[in-house]
Amino acid sequence: MNDGEQDREADIQGLLRQQAALAQFGELALKGERLDEILTQACRLVGQALGTDLAKVVELQADGQTLLVRAGVGWKPGVVGVATMKLSESSSESHALRTGEPTISANIEDETRFEYADFLKDHGVRAIMNVAILGSEEKAPFGILQVDSREPREFCETDILFLKGYANLLAAAVARFRSLDEMRRKEKELERALVECRHGAEQQNFLARELDHRAKNMLxxxxxxxxxxxxxxxxxxxxxxxxxxxxxxxxxxxxxxxxxxxxxxxxxxxxxxxxxxxxxxxxxxxxxxxxxxxxxxxxxxxxxxxxxxxxxxxxxxxxxxxxxxxxxxxxxxxxxxxxxxxxxxxxxxxxxxxxxxxxxxxxxxxxxxxxxxxxxxxxxxxxxxxxxxxxxxxxxxxx
Missing domain, CATH: 3.30.565.10 (Histidine kinase-like ATPase, C-terminal domain)
Structure with missing residues (x-):
C-alpha cells in the first residue's frame, strides 16, 4: 500500500470513527437521565473520534461573562466543576459565541489573536478548537464544546463539520434537559394549584399522560x-x-x-x-x-x-x-x-x-x-x- 492509499485509508477510518461517535452519542442523548453524565460521555466520544487527549464542555454562567468547566476528560483534579474562564475581547471563547462559528488555534504558542487560560497551558495544550453549543431562539447559548490537543494541529474541514454537527446534537440534548427541568418546574406549580382546586385533578392526570405520551413518541x-x-x-x-x-x-x-x-x-x-x-x-x-x-x-x-x-x-x-x-x-x-x-x-x-x-x-x-x-x-x-x-x-x- 503506497502513501496515498494509506492516507485515504486513514481518512476513511477517521470518518467511520466520527460517524460512530455521532450514532453512539445520539442514542445516549435520548436515553440518558443525568445531564452531567451525558456531557462527560460527549467529551469522551469526541476525544476518541478526533484523537485528542483532552476535551471539555464549558457552561456559560448566569452573569453572561463567566464560563465554568462543567464536564471534561483528561484533566487533572481541580479543573472539572472548578476552573472558570472570563469572556473578553481577547478570548477565543468570546469569538465562538459571538460568531456562532468554530474558532481554531493550530498552535497557541504562535497565537496572536487570543489569550488562553493558564490551566490549559499547565496541561500542555498546544492546539484548540471551540464550537458553540447554541440554545433555542429564546435561550442564551449553553456554552462551548472544546477539543484540546497536546500537539500543534491543523484541524481539517471534515473535523470542523463533524464537531459542528456533534455540537448541534449536544445542544439538542441540553435543550431536552432544559425542557424537562421546565416541565418539572411547571408541574410543581400545577401541583400546588391542584391543592387549592382538587376539581382539576382529573384534568391534570390527563395532561400529564398526554404530555408523556407525546414526549415518548418524539424520542x-x-x-x-x-x-x-x-x-x-x-x-x-x-x-x-x-x-x-x-x-x-x-x-x-x-x-x-x-x-x-x-x-x-x-x-x-x-x-x-x-x-x-x-x-x-x-x-x-x-x-x-x-x-x-x-x-x-x-x-x-x-x-x-x-x-x-x-x-x-x-x-x-x-x-x-x-x-x-x-x-x-x-x-x-x-x-x-x-x-x-x-x-x-x-x-x-x-x-x-x-x-x-x-x-x-x-x-x-x-x-x-x-x-x-x-x-x-x-x-x-x-x-x-x-x-x-x-x-x-x-x-x-x-x-
Missing part, C-alpha cells in the same frame, strides 16, 4: 432517525438528520401554537416547501386545497411523511431542476378521509421505480399505512413522480 422517532439514517460522509449524515429533526420541530411548534388541538395542512406544506413557493424566478411549487385542520394524532407522523417526499423531490425529483414543477392538491371527503395528490413534472426523466428504497420510503409506507391506517400509491412516470395519499382523519390508529 422514539428521533431514535429511529438516528439509527436508520445513512449517508456517505459526516456532513451528509448531519444534513439529513438535521432536516428530519427540523421537520419534527416544525410539527411540534404548530401543535403547541394551537394548544395541541391540531395543525393546518396548508401551513404544514407551506413551511416544508417555503423556498419553492416564492423563488426569484417564480414559484416551482403550487398548493391547491381547502383549509383543513389535521387532528393532533395525525400531525407529527404526517409531517414526517411530507418531509421525506419533499426531500426526495429536492434531491432526485422535480425540485432538483430549475425547470421542475410540483403541484400538491388535497380535499377531505364526506367519509372523513384526506386525499392528497402529489404531482411532479419538468424534472429529470424517470425510468421506473428506484433500485433501492431507503429510510425515507420506509417512513412513508410505515407511517401512512401502519400508524395512520391510510394508503399510498406511487407512480414513477417518465415526466415525474405521481403520488396519491389517503389518510382517515376521524379514526387514526394509535402509534
Amino acid at each position: 422514539a422517532v428521533l431514535q429511529a432517525a438516528l439509527r436508520l439514517t445513512k449517508a456517505q460522509d459526516v456532513p451528509s449524515f448531519v444534513q439529513v438528520l438535521e432536516g428530519r429533526v427540523a421537520a419534527l420541530a416544525r410539527a411540534q411548534n404548530m401543535l403547541a401554537a394551537d394548544r395541541w388541538q391540531g395543525a393546518d395542512l396548508f401551513e404544514m406544506l407551506r413551511d416544508e416547501l417555503a423556498s419553492y413557493l416564492d423563488g426569484s424566478s417564480g414559484p416551482q411549487a403550487e398548493l391547491d386545497g381547502p383549509k383543513l385542520m389535521l387532528p393532533a394524532t395525525v400531525v407529527q407522523p404526517f409531517s414526517m411523511a411530507l418531509h421525506e417526499m419533499a426531500t426526495n423531490a429536492t434531491k432526485y425529483g422535480a425540485l432538483s431542476s430549475q425547470t421542475g414543477r410540483l403541484r400538491v392538491s388535497w380535499k377531505a371527503g364526506e367519509d372523513g378521509v384526506l386525499r392528497l395528490h402529489w404531482v411532479e413534472s419538468g424534472g429529470p426523466r424517470l425510468h421506473g421505480p428506484p433500485d433501492r428504497r431507503g429510510f425515507g420510503f420506509r417512513v412513508l409506507t410505515n407511517t401512512l399505512r401502519a400508524q395512520l391506517g391510510g394508503t399510498i400509491s406511487m407512480g414513477w412516470e417518465a415526466t415525474g413522480l405521481i403520488c396519491d395519499l389517503a389518510v382517515p382523519l376521524a379514526c387514526t390508529r394509535a402509534p
Whole structure:
C-alpha cells in the first residue's frame, strides 16, 4: 500500500470513527437521565473520534461573562466543576459565541489573536478548537464544546463539520434537559394549584399522560432517525438528520401554537416547501386545497411523511431542476378521509421505480399505512413522480 492509499485509508477510518461517535452519542442523548453524565460521555466520544487527549464542555454562567468547566476528560483534579474562564475581547471563547462559528488555534504558542487560560497551558495544550453549543431562539447559548490537543494541529474541514454537527446534537440534548427541568418546574406549580382546586385533578392526570405520551413518541422517532439514517460522509449524515429533526420541530411548534388541538395542512406544506413557493424566478411549487385542520394524532407522523417526499423531490425529483414543477392538491371527503395528490413534472426523466428504497420510503409506507391506517400509491412516470395519499382523519390508529 503506497502513501496515498494509506492516507485515504486513514481518512476513511477517521470518518467511520466520527460517524460512530455521532450514532453512539445520539442514542445516549435520548436515553440518558443525568445531564452531567451525558456531557462527560460527549467529551469522551469526541476525544476518541478526533484523537485528542483532552476535551471539555464549558457552561456559560448566569452573569453572561463567566464560563465554568462543567464536564471534561483528561484533566487533572481541580479543573472539572472548578476552573472558570472570563469572556473578553481577547478570548477565543468570546469569538465562538459571538460568531456562532468554530474558532481554531493550530498552535497557541504562535497565537496572536487570543489569550488562553493558564490551566490549559499547565496541561500542555498546544492546539484548540471551540464550537458553540447554541440554545433555542429564546435561550442564551449553553456554552462551548472544546477539543484540546497536546500537539500543534491543523484541524481539517471534515473535523470542523463533524464537531459542528456533534455540537448541534449536544445542544439538542441540553435543550431536552432544559425542557424537562421546565416541565418539572411547571408541574410543581400545577401541583400546588391542584391543592387549592382538587376539581382539576382529573384534568391534570390527563395532561400529564398526554404530555408523556407525546414526549415518548418524539424520542422514539428521533431514535429511529438516528439509527436508520445513512449517508456517505459526516456532513451528509448531519444534513439529513438535521432536516428530519427540523421537520419534527416544525410539527411540534404548530401543535403547541394551537394548544395541541391540531395543525393546518396548508401551513404544514407551506413551511416544508417555503423556498419553492416564492423563488426569484417564480414559484416551482403550487398548493391547491381547502383549509383543513389535521387532528393532533395525525400531525407529527404526517409531517414526517411530507418531509421525506419533499426531500426526495429536492434531491432526485422535480425540485432538483430549475425547470421542475410540483403541484400538491388535497380535499377531505364526506367519509372523513384526506386525499392528497402529489404531482411532479419538468424534472429529470424517470425510468421506473428506484433500485433501492431507503429510510425515507420506509417512513412513508410505515407511517401512512401502519400508524395512520391510510394508503399510498406511487407512480414513477417518465415526466415525474405521481403520488396519491389517503389518510382517515376521524379514526387514526394509535402509534
